[in-house]
Amino acid sequence: MIVVKFGGTSVGDAAAIDRAAAIVRGRMPGRPLVVVSAMSGATNALIAISEQASKGHLVGAVRSVEVLREKHLQALADLVPDETVVREVGAELSASFDDLARLAEALSVLGYLTARSQDAIAAQGELLSSQLVVAAFRARDIPAEFVDARQVMITNDRYGRAEPQVDAIAERARERFLPILREGRIPVTGGFIGATSEGVTTTLGRGGSDYSASLFGAALQADAIEIWTDVDGMLTADPRVVPDAKLIERIRFDEASELASFGAKVLHPSTITPAVRRGIPVYVYNSRRPEGAGTLITSDAPRRPVSAIAAKPSTTVVKLRSARMLLAPGFLRTVFDIFERHRTSIDVIATSEVSISVTLDDAENLEALLVDLRALGDVSVDRGRGIVSVVGAGLTDGSNAMARAFAALGDARVHMASVSATGINLTLVLDADQVTPAMQRLHDAFFGGAPGGAAGSAS
Known part of the structure; x- marks a missing residue:
């Protein structure tokens, strides 16, 4: 069996859901x-909506609920020709929106x-x-069955x-998904969401739908996991920053994981782990161009000095200096x-x-963190x-890739430089306004003159 995951833009409206149905039909x-x-x-x-309601802006929150209701009901009407089905499914969806409006009202009363x-x-x-996708699939004679992801994705209670x-997910996945698959039907479930063992709803955080797909695939020992999104696959750089970024047709698991962790938006950083x-x-495809080659993430992809450049345009650096570090075990x-302790x-x-210097992607708990760090030494x-980040499995394999990387930076000031323990990632901390030009210069240095792209399909 395979796992087929569609991102938000791939189910964003009736036309997108219709394309998703065609893709699934071809994979039955x-x-x-x-x-x-x-x-x-x-x-x-x-x-x-939740934030508006908790601040007492109930009218605006309820208006937003109605906008969402109309969006979903319109998509349903566009996708399903049977008016009886539209009424039945529409009633179920509307009941969920009614519950949502009541939740907003309760938050407005609570005030937090x-x-x-x-x-x-x-x-x-x-x-x-x-539920909308299930109705659309059935209208196209695809035997879909809705499965509430909260019955399968068991999590702890770290909300958000x-x-x-x-282990619990593996057991539930076998219980809920396998019988449907064995009967020749297609389970349809949501990513991103789960529940505690007590049944309280949770979410996995931004990008968690990819992670859900990978966890379900691992639990069922899937033959492949397909991630359908709105780009052609993994690219040698962010095309919004580097317009001539090239498609990577095959890439190694470890490289893809590093790229996801250091700014590539195609995959959630945790996606690869269960698959590895x-x-x-893992395949990454464009749902708007399903005929495209896409990207295959696998263990036997070519080993290149550099496969891609990734970036995070904003980060915070925390520096701790303490004489107590000298020869101090622990x-x-x-x-x-x-x-x-501060979940950072x-x-x-x-x-x-x-001294020790670290970068933080999320500085939400920074002030409380600094209080504790200052007990150990001087903090800035x-x-x-x-x-x-310059990522490549062969980055340190005796090539001149690292020297070329530093040369390409020109006069950009490097505040920190780090090579990962596995030697596949050279990470550079720069002034934020230097990130975009640095990416462009690095991409030009490694991919600028390669016919078809140095990260294309290689034997």
Whole structure:
């Protein structure tokens, strides 16, 4: 069996859902499990509704609920010709919107928003889209069956960024998905959402739909996982920054994971991990151009000095200097315990005998974090920085790739430089306004003159 995941733009309107149906029809011999995101823009709208309501702006929140209701019901009417089915499914969708309006009213009365309440509202996007997709598929004689993802995706109770419980998910996936697949039907479920073992709704955080697809694929030992999005696949750089970025037809698991972690938007950073553990190939395709080659992420892709350039245009650098670090066993563990306690992850790290510098993608808990760090030594914070990463499995294989990378930067000031433990990622911290020109110069240095692209299909 295979897992076929459609992102928000790939189920964003009636035309997109119609294309998704055609894609699934062509994959029916492979026994697909379909995972869908919310319709494009729906999750942002739902989060805005929760925030509006909690601030007492109930009229605006309810108006936004009605806009979403109309969007989904219009798509249903456009996709399903049978008026009886439209009325039945429309009534189910409307009931969900009525519940959403009541949740907004309750938040307005309470006057504050918890992460648990926000998850309950944000999860509606995937629940609505998956039911809409099922109706559209059935109207096209595709035997689809809705499965509430909260019955399968079991997580802890860290609302907003819930952590999946892999063993429980594997057991539930076999219980809920396999019987449907064995009967020749197609399960359709939402990504991004889950529930605690007690049944309380959770979400996996932004981009969690890809992660859901990978976890379900790993649980069912799928033959392949397909990610359908609005780009042709993984590219040698962000095409919004580098217009001549080239398609990477085959890329290694570790390279794809690094690129996702350091700014590539095609995949969620966690997507690859469950697939790697099971050795499941991951394909990335464009739902608007299903005939395209796409990108295959696999363990036996070519080993290149550089496969792609990624970037994060904004990051925060925290520096700790302490004489207590000198020859002090366990000091770094104490530092990292502080970051863990404040639920703050580190992107890049550089150390010396008496100092440590780290970059933070999410500085939400920075002030509380700094209080604890200052107990260990002198702390400074640099804002207005960005990260550029040069990724390639053969980056340190005796080639001159690293020298070319530094030469391409010209006079750009490098605040930090780090090579990953596996040697496939050279990460550079620059001034934020230097990130875009640095990406362009690096891409030109490695891919500018290669016919067909140095990251194309290689034997």
